[in-house]
Structures are given as C-alpha cells and as structure tokens.
Amino acid sequence: AQSVTQLDSHVSVSEGTPVLLRCNYSSSYSPSLFWYVQHPNKGLQLLLKYTSAATLVKGINGFEAEFKKSETSFHLTKPSAHMSDAAEYFCVVFYLYSGGGADGLTFGKGTHLIIQP
C-alpha cells in the first residue's frame, strides 16, 4: 500500500522569503509524484510532477521539488514567496499499476500556505 504525509497542515511565511512545504511518501515501488495547488473555491492545478526522470523538477510560478528516494521525500520549494502563492497545496503519489485508491492516486491532506505582507 502507498501513503503520503504532508508534514505541516499550515505554513506561514513573509512575502519575499523562501517557501518549504514538506511531503513524505511510502510506496513499495517507484511512484510518480505530483504537487497540485488549489486557490479558494477553485479546482486543483498541477504545479509539477516527478516521473522517474530528473530528480529536481521545476514547475510553474517558480516552484520546484526534489525527489529524494533515500529520504522518501518530495518537498516543494520556492525561493521567494509572493502574495498570490497563498493557497492549499496537495502532494500526490501515484503508482501506475496498483495501490493507493482505485485510481492509483493517494492524496495528502493538504498544506495551507499563508503569506504575510
């Protein structure tokens, strides 16, 4: 079985400072990993994805994440936070053939990112 843990339910940073959202996963096999962003009362939008190519993945809006197999982590970072980054962020693990939910996907419970002016 696979699982994903987002280590912080809320993260608060000041505008212009770095952002770190932590995600750890558990999977018996090499998974694909995703980060999605959700603004209030909106659907989810893909930020970036890891699918066994380069371990450092760059996404939209200046975000990036590094896949560390030894640490089973896929933390999301951004060098400088912007007010528009305030949103909910979801880490998702996907195993192609089985595991997780019926769709192969397991969602983390989300991290609410707050940007202080």
Add this chain to the structure above:
Amino acid sequence: DGGITQSPKYLFRKEGQNVTLSCEQNLNHDAMYWYRQDPGQGLRLIYYSQIVNDFQKGDIAEGYSVSREKKESFPLTVTSAQKNPTAFYLCASSMPPRGPYLRNTGELFFGEGSRLTVL
C-alpha cells in the same frame, strides 16, 4: 479553450432530495473522476470512468451514482442515501495512458468544483 466545466458552482438541497452535479469536458480524455473534498481531508475518490458506458466505484461511493453515456459527460447524482452530503465536489479527467496496463497517467485536469450544502 479546452477544459472541464462543472455546474452549478453552488447548490443547496433539502434533506431527502436527490441532486445531480454536471461535469463536461472537451479535452477528448477517456478517463473521468469525481472527488469529494472536506476540510482537512484531502480528496477522496467517489467514482471513476475509464471509458464510455463503464464506471467503477471509488473509496466512498455509497450514496452516490453516476452515468457515462457520452465521452464528454460524467454527471454525479448525490442521493438521499448519502448521510452527509455537504461538501465540495471536484470533477477531473486525465490523459490516456501510454501503455496497455496503465490505469491513467496520474496527471489530472480539474474543474472549478461544485459546493453542495444541505439545509
């Protein structure tokens, strides 16, 4: 522009009533999904469909029903049997997998969501 359209965005229902949430996509995706989102819970899969005229239960299908008569459409009915239907409902679709044994690519395209409130 291609995308997924959910309607209505807000819906109020009295207890004992069935309601149907619409989901339409023009991305030419085969697979479509319905998720339920509650605060602090992440997303939970209700139903999914990988092809027209076929669908499977997800993790929390009780009290819900779906149909997939057209590739573009995947409506969700919240029945009176659903004991706690107040939630945010998200429809999604995914690109077809590249291999014969893959369920999907894992990359989902979401609609804007429908918020259902039971009065």
